[in-house]
Amino acid sequence: MSRRQNRTRLVFDSSLRTLPEQDIRTILRAADPLIAIAGRAMLIKVLRGSRAQDVLKYGMDDNPCYGAYQGRTEAEVLAMVDWMILNDYLGLDFAGDLPLLFYTERGWSIEREIYANELIDGFDKLLAQAAPPYDMLYLKDRSRDMILLLLEILHERADPKYVPILEAWAQVDYAKVRKEIARVIGHVSAPAPASQSAATSSTPAATSPPVS
Numbered sequence: 001m002s003r004r005q006n007r008t009r010l011v012f013d014s015s016l017r018t019l020p021e022q023d024i025r026t027i028l029r030a031a032d033p034l035i036a037i038a039g040r041a042m043l044i045k046v047l048r049g050s051r052a053q054d055v056l057k058y059g060m061d062d063n064p065c066y067g068a069y070q071g072r073t074e075a076e077v078l079a080m081v082d083w084m085i086l087n088d089y090l091g092l093d094f095a096g097d098l099p100l101l102f103y104t105e106r107g108w109s110i111e112r113e114i115y116a117n118e119l120i121d122g123f124d125k126l127l128a129q130a131a132p133p134y135d136m137l138y139l140k141d142r143s144r145d146m147i148l149l150l151l152e153i154l155h156e157r158a159d160p161k162y163v164p165i166l167e168a169w170a171q172v173d174y175a176k177v178r179k180e181i182a183r184v185i186g187h188v189s190a191p192a193p194a195s196q197s198a199a200t201s202s203t204p205a206a207t208s209p210p211v212s
Contacts, residue, residue, distance in 0.1 A: 010092065010099060012082040013075075019083050027084050028111040030065035031101055039092065039099045040085075044077045064118070112143065116150035123165050136169040147177060155184045163188055 030046050045052055046060050049067025060066065069077050084090045089107035092099040103111060119139070126134060139147065154162055163185055170181040 013079040016079050016083040026065050026068050029114050034101050036100050040081050047077050112146040132164045134168040137172050140173050151180045151184050158188050160188050
């Protein structure tokens with residue numbers, strides 16, 4: 001006969017009625033490296049800038065939102081994290097008897113946009129600090145829908161400065177991603193339509209009557 005696992009009974013702090021948009025984005029970003037490997041306690045430590053051994057051992061102090069709420073109490077940050085769970089931005093799923101964080105659909109739709117723009121900011125730094133060829137292997141095996149969103153943002157920006165980055169990226173990723181990269185490069189590299197002024201300048205100018 002199998003033993004029934006004793007799962008921790010979770011109690012949530014429901015004292016907060018609302019949370020500002022910036023706090024929602026901060027907590028979602030802080031949660032990213034913790035998804036499916038840690039729970040509320042670790043997220044609170046990261047947000048408060050804890051120097052606990054488990055935080056430092058796993059490099060959680062490199063989290064871009066590490067210490068975002070350094071001046072707040074554990075209870076205050078717990079209430080914010082629990083608000084995120086109760087309002088369907090984050091969830092908890094059990095692995096054995098351990099409740100681990102996951103993104104809900106609502107939360108992931110925000111986090112993927114945050115992360116995509118963060119990666120594009122990284123492209124800007126790479127272009128400013130290094131010359132091609134660029135090593136883009138770090139983008140391989142990232143979340144596919146986040147990568148597609150990133151490429152759509154670049155498509156909308158239509159900035160040709162990213163073409164060397166995109167060309168280097170296309171050399172190392174999978175066929176479906178390469179296809180989307182090629183679409184973006186084609187759009188960015190397409191010649192701009194002739195301006196109205198250029199069109200009108202091609203028509204013969206009216207000649208002045210001869211001076212008698």
